[in-house]
Amino acid sequence: MRRIDERAIKAHADLRFRSEYDYALFEYYRSAKVIAFLERAGVAVGGRVLDAGCGGGGMPLSLAEEAAFVVGIDPADRFQDAGVRLGKERGIAHLTFALADGMYLPFGSGTFDLVLSHAVIEHVADAPLYLRECARVLAPGGHCYLSTAPYLSFAGAHLPRLKLQLPLHLMVGRRAAFATFRFLARHAAWTLKEPANENSFIKAARRGQDKEDDLLEKVRVTRLRRQIADAGLRILREELHATATVRRMPGALARWLRDSPLTQDALISNMEYVLTKGF
Numbered sequence: 001m002r003r004i005d006e007r008a009i010k011a012h013a014d015l016r017f018r019s020e021y022d023y024a025l026f027e028y029y030r031s032a033k034v035i036a037f038l039e040r041a042g043v044a045v046g047g048r049v050l051d052a053g054c055g056g057g058g059m060p061l062s063l064a065e066e067a068a069f070v071v072g073i074d075p076a077d078r079f080q081d082a083g084v085r086l087g088k089e090r091g092i093a094h095l096t097f098a099l100a101d102g103m104y105l106p107f108g109s110g111t112f113d114l115v116l117s118h119a120v121i122e123h124v125a126d127a128p129l130y131l132r133e134c135a136r137v138l139a140p141g142g143h144c145y146l147s148t149a150p151y152l153s154f155a156g157a158h159l160p161r162l163k164l165q166l167p168l169h170l171m172v173g174r175r176a177a178f179a180t181f182r183f184l185a186r187h188a189a190w191t192l193k194e195p196a197n198e199n200s201f202i203k204a205a206r207r208g209q210d211k212e213d214d215l216l217e218k219v220r221v222t223r224l225r226r227q228i229a230d231a232g233l234r235i236l237r238e239e240l241h242a243t244a245t246v247r248r249m250p251g252a253l254a255r256w257l258r259d260s261p262l263t264q265d266a267l268i269s270n271m272e273y274v275l276t277k278g279f
Helices: 004-013 020-040 058-064 083-091 127-135 168-172 174-186 200-206 221-230 251-259
Strands: 048-052 070-073 097-100 110-119 138-148 233-242 269-279
Touching: 004 020, 004 097, 020 058, 020 110, 020 138, 020 269, 048 058, 058 070, 058 083, 058 097, 058 110, 058 127, 083 097, 083 251, 110 127, 110 251, 127 221, 127 233, 138 174, 174 200, 221 233, 221 269
Parallel strands: 048 070, 048 110, 070 097, 110 138
Antiparallel strands: 138 269, 233 269
């Protein structure tokens, strides 16, 4: 089993916003947790692997240490100065990157033994189409890893946090909360918890721009399960990770808050799945 180096993850997490290269390094070390999750589910990382939304390319680099051949695709060429560079530095020849849209994968059906979608689906314009494409390129008996977060949770909202901890997106709705954070980034950045180098709202404001909302799929737990089934995929393993506040509660109450459709979309910080084709 791949060793999870928590010290390295923490060290690179502190530096990840310096550059795309630094973020790719952070993803490289953090992806050991994804590999460990797959191994706990009985899925070995091997064969032909696709990262269907690789960003800077840190995760494909890690996967290439386990698999025969890895492809990382992304609609933006963030990987050119990060994943490509890291791959050359480490002498990995069976790793390639390509500009491609996950909703229109340029691969034949049944090409890959493992498809990964790590924190991608919330940024996809047509989530059902994206899932169908992931299912299409998956070989019979293959597996798909999917992670995301409900958009009503702090983690899934992809919004800054106020120094005064208020769930603004739950209080006033996403559109009003997003507009408020754009205003604060321009005129009162001191009210925001994240430092400027980690806050995309502030970065955009300093360039004289307004940040665009790139949360295109409003993930809900029950809706995602339905979308998975409609794409012809079956859930082999599902783990719903509740927020730290919920985890500190008594066990029965914590489980109810995590699993109840009334509360889970606001209180789950991450969702992880292992999927396969068929029923």
